[in-house]
Amino acid sequence: MTTEILSSATDIDSAAAEAIQASEAAKKHSHEMNKLSKRLHRQVGQAIGDFNMIEDGDKVMVCVSGGKDSYSLLDILINLRDRAPIKFSIVAVNLDQKQPGFPEDILPAYLKSRGVDFHIEEQDTYSIVKRLVPEGKTTCSLCSRLRRGILYRVAGELGATKIALGHHRDDIVTTLMLNMFFGSRMKGMPAKLVSDDGKNVVIRPLAYVKESDLERWAEHREFPIIPCNLCGSQPNLQRATVKAMLQDWDKRFPGRVDNMFTAMGNIVTSHMMDRELFPFETIKATGAPVADGDIAFDEDEQCGTPAPATGVVNIIRPGAKGQVPAPVDDAGEAYSAADD
Numbered sequence: 001m002t003t004e005i006l007s008s009a010t011d012i013d014s015a016a017a018e019a020i021q022a023s024e025a026a027k028k029h030s031h032e033m034n035k036l037s038k039r040l041h042r043q044v045g046q047a048i049g050d051f052n053m054i055e056d057g058d059k060v061m062v063c064v065s066g067g068k069d070s071y072s073l074l075d076i077l078i079n080l081r082d083r084a085p086i087k088f089s090i091v092a093v094n095l096d097q098k099q100p101g102f103p104e105d106i107l108p109a110y111l112k113s114r115g116v117d118f119h120i121e122e123q124d125t126y127s128i129v130k131r132l133v134p135e136g137k138t139t140c141s142l143c144s145r146l147r148r149g150i151l152y153r154v155a156g157e158l159g160a161t162k163i164a165l166g167h168h169r170d171d172i173v174t175t176l177m178l179n180m181f182f183g184s185r186m187k188g189m190p191a192k193l194v195s196d197d198g199k200n201v202v203i204r205p206l207a208y209v210k211e212s213d214l215e216r217w218a219e220h221r222e223f224p225i226i227p228c229n230l231c232g233s234q235p236n237l238q239r240a241t242v243k244a245m246l247q248d249w250d251k252r253f254p255g256r257v258d259n260m261f262t263a264m265g266n267i268v269t270s271h272m273m274d275r276e277l278f279p280f281e282t283i284k285a286t287g288a289p290v291a292d293g294d295i296a297f298d299e300d301e302q303c304g305t306p307a308p309a310t311g312v313v314n315i316i317r318p319g320a321k322g323q324v325p326a327p328v329d330d331a332g333e334a335y336s337a338a339d340d
Ligand code: SF4
Pocket: 139, 140, 141, 143, 144, 228, 231, 232, 233
C-alpha cells in the first residue's frame, strides 16, 4: 500500500513538473512571438516612412501569391492600416495562373476570414508559357513578364494607387549579388519604383525584414501556404546558390547580410567606378581638405572591425547619405512585463 502511495505521488510530481515546463515553454514562445510581432511591424512601418510608400488616401493593391512572404505582408499591412494616423485602403489580389493542382478555394477562404477586399484574377498564363518556352528551358522570365503586365492592368482597373510586393531584405541582397555576378551591374531591387509602363508605383514594405523572421511569422500565424512548385519549373539554381552563400556567410559572420543591405543605401559615388555618377574626368586638387576624400596611403581602417550583433538593421533615413546611420537594435529589446 505504502509503495502504491509513493508511486502515485511520484506520478503526480512528474505530471506537475511537465505541466510547469509546458507552461514555461508556452510563456517563452508567446514572449518571443510578441517581440517578433513588434519587430516586424516596426520594420515595415519604418520602411513605409523612410520611402514615403503609402500616403493618405492611397488604395494599396497587395499581391498575394499564397506564399509566406505575401501572406505576412498582407497581415502586417492590415494591422498597420488599423492603427495608422493616415487613411488608406487595401485590396488583396491573387493571380490564378491556372497551374495544375492550384487549390482555388484556399486564398478566397483566407481573405474572407480576414475581412479584406480582394480580387482573384484568372488568367491561364501557364498554358501560354508551356506553349512558348521550349521544353527544358526556364519558364520564369516569360511567366514573370506576363504576370507583371496583368497585375499592372488589374491595378488600373481596381483604382489602386500603389502595388505592394512581398520581397524582403534577403531577396534584395540576393538580387544585388546576382546582378553583380552575372550582369556586371550594381543593381538591386528598389523599395519603391515607378513601373516600367510608367503608370504604377510599386512598393516593397518588407524591404527591411529578414526572411527568417517571415518564416517564423508564417508558422506562428498558421497561414494556409500554397506550394510554389505547381508550375513544375526548375528552381533558379543561380539564385538558390547565391542565397545559400549569403545564409552561410551570415551564419559564420553574423551581421554580414545586414551590413550589405545597409551598404545599398550608403553609396559613396566618389569611391566607385561609375563615370556617370561621379565626374572623375574633371576633378582637380583644390588644396582644401575634402570630407569624403581618400586617405590614399593609410591602411584600411575597416579591417578587423567586428560586425554588429545579429539582428541589427542599420536603417538609412533620407538625408543621411554618407553618414553612418543610427543602428536600430532588434535583438536587444529588454524583456518587460509590458511585452507579455
Ligand atoms: S516558378 Fe513557375 S509560377 Fe513562378 S515564375 Fe517561375 S514559371 Fe512562373
